[in-house]
Amino acid sequence: MIAVALVTTAMLSGCSSLPPPTNELAGAQQSVARAENADADQYAAAELANARNALGRAQSAMSEGEEDDARLLAESAASWGDLALARSRAASTQADYDQRRNEIADLRQRLQLGADDAGPAPLAWTEPNVPANADAQTAMSQRLIALDADARLQGMASYERLQARQSVDALANVRKSDRAQATQVAQRRVETAELSARTEATRRDVDRLDRERSDLLVEASRQEAERARQEAERMRVEAQIQMEEAQRLRASVEAESAARMQAEEIILDVAGDQKSKLSAAREKEAALARQEAALTGAGSLPASKRDARGEVFTLDGTSFGSGKSTLTAAASANVAALGAYIAAAPTGRISIEAHTDGQGEADANQQLSQRRANAVRDTLANAGVPKSRMQATGMGETAPIADDGTAAGRARNRRVEIIVADK
Incomplete structure (x- = not known):
């Protein structure tokens, strides 16, 4: 917003009292960098090339003391960079949307469900009806009005819309010598706002399709x-x-x-x-x-092996914070997934054995291991495993499996074993 205001002032006053355009140049560099990081070289090569070219010219003008030209060229570079970013995001989001729709169609056919009746993504849009004799400022204003009136896009790309509105409104007072360039910048800002809003709406639809796909995969399983x-x-x-x-x-x-x-x-x-x-x-x-x-579940099953006791799942030492008995978010999700597996599979009794390394007092390690065993038991119970089938035991430091004198050995000794007996 500040950059737009400064450029507008520059066009009106000649920038004689404005500070050097270092902020505008920094903003343009950031716009180009964001576009490059979003694979604009693949999806918006022409726009990115224009942004790089305008930025190089702005930097040259700055080094030659032509601050007015540097400021205007920096704004042009920023508008090209933002448009390249918007096009790249739109292309990748549309590809995600199409992929999800195809996957869902395949799953619905496999499950013998009816065809999906979802409409096209918001990126599939029709240009607003603008009279052929309308001037550029009027045409862009009507495009912004049509964008604001689209109920599907309410609340989306607010910053890009504000930039576009400021650029369009500034055309009324811009100097005649700068009007052509200001009009081009405004057109890019309007197109960026349109693309950004529709891309946000499409990303929302992709998230919805992800949930539908997950539900269909569960049903197929x-x-x-x-x-x-x-x-x-x-x-x-x-x-x-x-x-x-x-x-x-x-x-x-x-x-x-x-x-x-x-x-x-x-x-x-x-x-x-x-x-x-x-x-x-x-x-x-x-x-x-x-x-x-x-x-x-949101997690994956912990690593497992099979021995004389049954199937043994192991949570490593990173499943808890140091000295803590609360599972990390990732470990909690993995234990919940294990609970779903145990509830669905024909298994016998479950033994939960928590171990610590030999650091610290033995009594404190024993109590900590018992609390950790209880935490795993309670998470399994929340996932549907009856507590009557489980026994939680804190083993403390009594059963190491590696050399406790080394950091690597202590890391292996800190573990929780969930032994699932065969039915």
């Missing part, structure tokens, strides 16, 4: 899990029927040793084959439960 459960039940019934048939064969050939041996071989083959199928089905069900937990 649930349907896949249900199909896996049905397949497991079908194989169980099939195995039972085949087992009964094998038993009938055994009874029918019991009188003859050779026939009995043949029946035993059939039984073993059938039992082994069905056991493998049921095991594979259970593994698939557990994997789908992991997917569902990850989709439902």
Whole structure:
């Protein structure tokens, strides 16, 4: 706003009493840098090139003592840079929107849902109807009025709209020699305001599509899990029927040793084959439960391994602040995802064992580890795991797994293990 006012004053008075345009040059440099950081070289190459050119000319004018020219060129560079930024953001946002729409269409088809009836993104717009004989200032004013009247864009790109309005209003008092350049700057400011407002609205739609996509992914995972459960039940019934048939064969050939041996071989083959199928089905069900937990929660499952105790998930020492018993936001999300997995999968009892390193007093470490074990238990309970199935134990510094004399070893010793027994 200050830059626009200073440039307007420059056009009216010749800048004889204005300070050197160092602020305007700094603002122009920032505008160009923002556009470059937003990949304007890819999406708005021409606008970015114009911004760089105007900035270079402004810097040259400044070094030659031509402060009036430097000020005007800096404003031109800033308006080109802001337009390049707006175009780049609009292009990348539209690409995000189209990608989300395509993903949602694929998911809806996969789930046999109806077609999505969402309208076009706000970036798909129609130019306002401006009379052909309107002068440039009137035409730009009407474009801003149309932008303000669009209910979808209320409250969006307020700063860009203000810059555009100031640039357009300033045309009424600008010097004739500067009018052409001032008009071009105002046109770029109006276009920047239009693009920025529609881009904000489209980004809001992208966020909405992200939520819809997540819901559809959860539903797809649930349907896949249900199909896996049905397949497991079908194989169980099939195995039972085949087992009964094998038993009938055994009874029918019991009188003859050779026939009995043949029946035993059939039984073993059938039992082994069905056991493998049921095991594979259970593994698939557990994997789908992991997917569902990850989709439902904001986090991901902690690292895990399997040993004689069952499946062991480990939270490392970064899951809590130093000396604290409150889970970090990321660790809390991961434990919540683990809770969703445990609630969905067929598992046995859960043991929570918290460990510290050997730094500090043993009693204090024991109490801290118990509080941390309790915090993990409570987070799992909030995610749907019954407390009656869980036991939280603070192990203190009694069970190190690495050399506690080194920082790396102490970091490994600070951990919480969640042991999920097989059902």
